[in-house]
Amino acid sequence: LVYYLTPDEALEQRADYSDGRRFQLGGFVESGSVTETPDGLRFTVASGSEPGTPSVPVEHHGAPAQLFQSGIGVVLEGAWRGAVFVSDTMKVKHDETYRPPEPGEDVR
Numbered sequence: 001l002v003y004y005l006t007p008d009e010a011l012e013q014r015a016d017y018s019d020g021r022r023f024q025l026g027g028f029v030e031s032g033s034v035t036e037t038p039d040g041l042r043f044t045v046a047s048g049s050e051p052g053t054p055s056v057p058v059e060h061h062g063a064p065a066q067l068f069q070s071g072i073g074v075v076l077e078g079a080w081r082g083a084v085f086v087s088d089t090m091k092v093k094h095d096e097t098y099r100p101p102e103p104g105e106d107v108r
Helices: 007-012
Strands: 023-029 040-046 055-061 073-081 084-092
Touching (some): 007 023, 007 055, 023 055
Antiparallel strands (some): 023 040, 023 073, 073 084
């Protein structure tokens, strides 16, 4: 059984989730927090889009979801490693509108 937590819940319940215990973390990717790493990405996930909302630093290993970008809602699966949530599975929330990529557009 893998539980789903928001960043504020994950921080409040940190003692209940030891390093290595998997859960899902859902929230919004904070604008300006995304950096690429050799293994994937580093970014911060917040409970809401307002400044000052609880947030969790994330290291994602693997390719990001196709629609990944700052400000989008994500659901990650992984575990704590110290103060960082390390994920290996990513899903993004999006609307139902489909738009094919423009010629030459980077779809990553």
